[in-house]
Amino acid sequence: MYAGSYPTFLFIVWGLTQPSENFIIGFDIFTILHLALHLLYLRHQKNEFKDWISWTIITGIAVFGTLDLLF
Numbered sequence: 001m002y003a004g005s006y007p008t009f010l011f012i013v014w015g016l017t018q019p020s021e022n023f024i025i026g027f028d029i030f031t032i033l034h035l036a037l038h039l040l041y042l043r044h045q046k047n048e049f050k051d052w053i054s055w056t057i058i059t060g061i062a063v064f065g066t067l068d069l070l071f
Contacts, residue, residue: 024068031065034058 015023038058
């Protein structure tokens with residue numbers, strides 16, 4: 001795992017455990033945009049996210065982010 005991932009992961013966990021509605025809305029929007037970027041670069045030659053496990057995680061997070069924004 002890339003060393004820069006640890007602070008990002010800790011920031012996300014910290015943000016999701018705080019009672020800040022703005023962070024959660026921003027994170028929900030990020031998950032949707034994240035899926036859109038993966039779809040946009042699906043056929044890129046250096047794309048390494050082609051297995052079903054990666055797509056299950058990426059799509060699942062985006063679906064739940066969308067549901068959280070709607071309800």
